């Protein structure tokens with residue numbers, strides 16, 4: 001992005017990390033295009049953020065819906081110069097012997113295919129407009145193993161896709177970087193705790209002794225979108241309170 005404050009589209013922008021990114025962008029004078037399945041939360045956030053935000057409902061796994069959402073937001077907000085692919089679904093923790101193929105495919109599809117499609121639809125528009133910046137959201141599970149098989153494979157695909165696209169679009173002034181979050185305190189985590197997963201061991205082994213705040217991920221996304229990161233592409237930036245470091249990660253079978 002040449003202009004530090006163009007419009008940034010944020011998938012999964014209605015909640016958690018995506019919502020924190022939208023808030024930061026608007027707070028700093030930019031505009032946010034929220035793309036999400038959740039119409040109620042997306043509309044409420046767009047209303048809260050005012051005229052510098054808009055909402056379009058779309059499933060990131062549907063190319064037509066994504067294209068329609070792009071066109072709706074392009075028509076109502078200043079020129080689009082950035083994209084953050086934040087939409088994602090919670091992992092399922094099971095041993096492979098009990099892991100249904102359908103569930104593996106659902107998680108792989110939501111993260112890998114959804115990020116692929118979003119980058120395909122928006123990236124081609126950005127290169128036609130002279131470039132910009134894309135930030136994808138991977139996971140600590142893409143670089144450290146865990147029994148969240150569909151999710152981990154999907155997030156590893158996001159990391160690899162990010163690097164491939166960084167090379168592909170390098171000469172077209174479109175930078176593509178990924179954030180590798182550890183455990184971030186969002187509804188995503190709270191839903192898993194409500195469903196009975198005890199995540200307290202994670203807090204115990206994290207070197208900083210706490211979860212990441214969504215606002216802390218938003219700051220890094222802002223930096224990667226901004227001209228301050230003009231030489232960065234294909235980077236995987238870990239934002240995890242130290243949890244992926246040796247000694248800060250639970251053994252495979254002990255991951256909650």
Ligand SMILES: NC(=O)c1ccc[n+]([C@@H]2O[C@H](COP(=O)([O-])OP(=O)(O)OC[C@H]3O[C@@H](n4cnc5c(N)ncnc54)[C@H](O)[C@@H]3O)[C@@H](O)[C@H]2O)c1
Pocket residue numbers: 011012013014015016017018035036037038058059060061085086087088089110114137138139140180181182183184185186187188189
């Ligand atoms: N919270 C964490 O600890 C953590 C850690 C690592 C990575 N991540 C990743 O960060 C991203 C954001 O997670 P979060 O914690 O903010 O979760 P969240 O549940 O608070 O928000 C995710 C949003 O994505 C939307 N969404 C889900 N599937 C969609 C689809 N197919 N199309 C459009 N929108 C869809 C949901 O409606 C929701 O608003 C996800 O990709 C997640 O995998 C989260």
